[in-house]
Amino acid sequence: MTETAPVITVTNLIKQFGRFAALRGITAEFAGGKLYAILGDNGAGKTTLLRTLAGLSQPSSGQITILAAAKFHDICQHIGYMAHPSLLYDEMSGIENLEYFARLYGIAHGTRCAEVIRSVGLDPKLSRPVGQYSQGMRQRMSLARALLTNPKILLLDEPFSNVDAHSATEMVRLLARIRDEGKTIFVVTHQASLLENAADEFVWMEFGKIVKRTRALNAESKV
């Protein structure tokens, strides 16, 4: 496999909330086509890092280069973001939600929405509002929304939290498939064991910095 240029380059990234420094100077390069598991205790800065990469939070200082573009607006089509809240409207069905977001991205939704819902293992014809879904279904629909534009980079914040074991393994399998298609995936999670076999690299964060990056999840890890 040829060495690809890094899809995300972060230089001395600092994010402060008043007196508290959530990110204390992160410098890293992330190559494309890999699944990165971002691990660490609560307060390590994982969510802040993801939100900053997604363009939702402005860094206090430092630089982020994604897909060789400096401005988020140029590449936001290529980024899919998912967080622990579902980022969906509870009163609409899954397909209605996705059709709305497709319009925001300028996608002629046609069959794309149904396709992507099927790819996460849900039924596009389900007319039940999202608010009545189980947690596993909701997370999968949220993932579907992130996958809508077929993004080159996926940023997933705690996608498996409160999800039943079956749905979680299905999701991991799906993520591995997406990674195999050449996409880059970042997963923040407390359940590192789920990604033990799927992730290409484990990125450990502590107190707002990346402390180590390993290829395998060691037995003596605390997570």
Add this chain to the structure above:
Amino acid sequence: MSCESCISDWILLKKAFPILGVLTAILLAYAFYQALWVAPTEQTMGSVQRIFYYHVPSAIIGFMLFFINFGASIFYLIKRNPAADMVALVTAEVGVVFLTVNLVTGPIWARPVWGIWWTWDMRLTSTLVLWLIYVSYLFLRRFSSSGETPLLAAALAVLGALCVPFVYFSIWFFRTQHPQPVMGGGGSIDPRMLHVLLINWLAFSCFAFLVCWARYRLEQLQREVDAAYAMESLRDPRRST
């Protein structure tokens, strides 16, 4: 902060501020004397009228400060300059104080002279609305949980300032439809009274400048402390802030 700027800062503060403080105190005392003794007694209103020398300058200074706030807010919106944000904050706070003086001295003056506590005349009403707008501005600054409070506040200040001409026009027209008693009287003013008024205006302007400067310095120091804590947190996150 470089050594030279530290030293020049120290000189400015240690030397200039007390000197200006003393000068202002003298000026204020002189203005007080002028207002309460030297100025001629108004023929219809008597001594109560002397409150005019506090009522009018406080309004003028209040409006001046809000004008500066407007400018500083626009500058912040364009350049994101932290000093501009501090100027906006300081002028809003001190401006509210001066306008409060104006709004309180108004009824105190009106009651013995015209027999009413309040009137919806142009000056009083526009002062009241401006006061409301800037108090809401201070509430926003206090209650904001965003990291970008200066931006939100600047946006509010711009909208608030744009509101002022509308306030004037609406009250002007309202008064032509519903004539209200005019406080403070229009028309000509005795030149000796004008002289005393100007002295008081000058004295209070110096006072306002000093208070703003002190408040600015306080805010600056507070932000430096916060920045120092932030630096500490950056270096060693385990220290509790």
Add this chain to the structure above:
Amino acid sequence: MSAPTGITRVTLLKDLRLEWRSKDAINSMLFFSLLVVIVFSFSFDPSAEESRQIAGGLVWVAFLFAAVVALNQTWAREIRNQVLDAYRVSPAPANSLFIAKVLGNFIFVSVLEALMTPLFIMFYRLRALGPAWQLALVAVLGTWALVVNGTFFAAMSLRTRSREIMLPLLLFPISIPALLAMVQATTAILGGEGARFWIMLLATYDLVFTTVCLLLFETVLNAE
């Protein structure tokens, strides 16, 4: 990328659909409006002549209260499940969202006004002695003034503690000239005069504040 007007339209339709689906919210709003009218009618006893003089004020204060409750509600939906983040990461322009929200609020508040007005007419035995078509114009311009600033400040309040009290705190002072215009215009028309000056003032106010809100909205939306 879809044209901005397309996004505005889709967002507006989505909001209307959501509003329709969560009928609880609409019903409680409608009932609240009814209560406001009735409470006012008990508090300000209307005899025929006096009512014409104070009705302008009463009606608009009642509309203002109803509007504040409605305005707080529409952004609440975007905060639940943090859906607003999904909008922000998309290429959709912030102003399309703003206009869609303003239009949605305008429609919603107009529905409330349409409910409250006949009740006021009934309880206060109102009759327009002046040009009635001007009343419609005042209603449209006045509602727009409340709703455009209200939507903007409601978005700003999302970034504050005590979100629900911040909206009226920020909205009321700046709306004072518009409120004065609405009330005076309504009173004048009910009393048999024209309200050309007030209508012009409202129109200018609407133009200025809509423009400035559009210029500043993106900044406010992204001020995390």
